[in-house]
Amino acid sequence: xxxxxxxxxxxxxxxxxxxxxxxxxxxxxxxxxxxxxxxxxxxxxxxxxxxxxxxxxxxxxxxxxxxxxxxxxxxxxxxxxxxxxxxxxxxxxxxxxxxxxxxxxxxxxxxxxxxxxxxxxxxxxxxxxxxxxxxxxxxxxxxxxxxxxxxxxxxxxxxxxxxxxxxxxxxxxxxxxxxxxxxxxxxxxxxx
Numbered sequence: 001x002x003x004x005x006x007x008x009x010x011x012x013x014x015x016x017x018x019x020x021x022x023x024x025x026x027x028x029x030x031x032x033x034x035x036x037x038x039x040x041x042x043x044x045x046x047x048x049x050x051x052x053x054x055x056x057x058x059x060x061x062x063x064x065x066x067x068x069x070x071x072x073x074x075x076x077x078x079x080x081x082x083x084x085x086x087x088x089x090x091x092x093x094x095x096x097x098x099x100x101x102x103x104x105x106x107x108x109x110x111x112x113x114x115x116x117x118x119x120x121x122x123x124x125x126x127x128x129x130x131x132x133x134x135x136x137x138x139x140x141x142x143x144x145x146x147x148x149x150x151x152x153x154x155x156x157x158x159x160x161x162x163x164x165x166x167x168x169x170x171x172x173x174x175x176x177x178x179x180x181x182x183x184x185x186x187x188x189x190x191x192x
Contacts, residue, residue, distance in 0.1 A: 004096035040156030117177035145180035
């Protein structure tokens with residue numbers, strides 16, 4: 001992640017300069033509640049096809065999410081800008097190429113967002129000890145590098161509108177990126 005290069009990654013993924021890429025993931029196992037919402041979100045985005053989207057479903061949802069999307073009338077074969085993956089094996093390149101990341105708030109993920117300076121919408125898992133994911137996410141939000149949405153408040157429509165709003169605001173995303181970069185401590189192991 002530290003050495004990921006945005007330009008090289010976008011070239012590798014054949015992304016045009018003006019093409020926006022959204023990357024979403026809920027962890028290697030996925031998140032049942034949020035993946036159910038992704039079916040509705042993908043239904044909305046398929047009506048506009050205004051950005052590229054890579055969504056990692058996680059192992060469990062990879063078996064049922066494509067069918068849920070199809071039940072909503074979306075044929076993913078007709079929407080090549082929407083890509084479902086069980087897991088993102090080339091995460092450094094995919095995150096480097098992204099314009100916006102939608103994710104949970106595990107410490108490693110948030111560290112990666114800061115290193116890459118990736119504006120994000122963070123939906124912290126409420127199913128963790130002492131609500132530590134929300135606490136993690138609020139630090140990035142307070143610094144101005146992320147928008148936090150609680151899972152209980154997250155709907156497909158709200159998420160879609162928020163994504164479109166952030167993608168349309170280049171200045172805000174640039175400032176979010178700048179603020180995330182100020183939080184990076186690449187020598188943290190040495191400091192400890």
